[in-house]
Amino acid sequence: MSGAGYNEKVQFRAGAEKAAAETLDEMRLGGINVSELARQGLREMLRRTLSEEDKIRIHRRYAADEIDEDVARVLLGDAIEEIDREQAAFEAAMELDTDDVVQD
Template sequence: MSQGSYDDTIKFRAGALKEAAGELDSIHLGGINISELARTGLTDMLRRAMTDEDKIALYENYKAGEVSEEATRLLLGDEFELLQEDIEEFSAAADEDTSQYLV
């Protein structure tokens, strides 16, 4: 997995989106922050596109040092802490001595 620089630009054909954003910017009192809207929208759509399996794979890549914590937190949001807690609890349970329950 390659990691690009933070200066990488995501490019797509904006067409009507660019026109609509420009129009809203011109008519909205004080304008709008188009870049912030784009970042928020892209973050939301990336999160929506992720399956549970994607989330687990992402967290495993993060733990292996292949993905930054910042990118992992961005994609997982509040689930970052929940996933981390679940993994820690599972590890603790796996390490627990259960030999007393053997018959």
């Protein structure tokens, strides 16, 4: 599914999940923020669905300014910095002079 049909609101049929949220809301003084729970849950599930290849492609698109930083952070979280560190370490290793290295 392309992103063209998305707007600011994500909707789905909740059923038992809605009843569970209402039950918890009733039990807690001041209630719960169901919208925030839904955002956090969606963010967590999006991250769980990503393969390592997906993470690399997303980071490349982020680095090329094809994806907004907020979107990249939703999908990758702290992995952005981890990927940056790994990439820098790999590039530094590629620049090492190996002419004097002898392998037995």
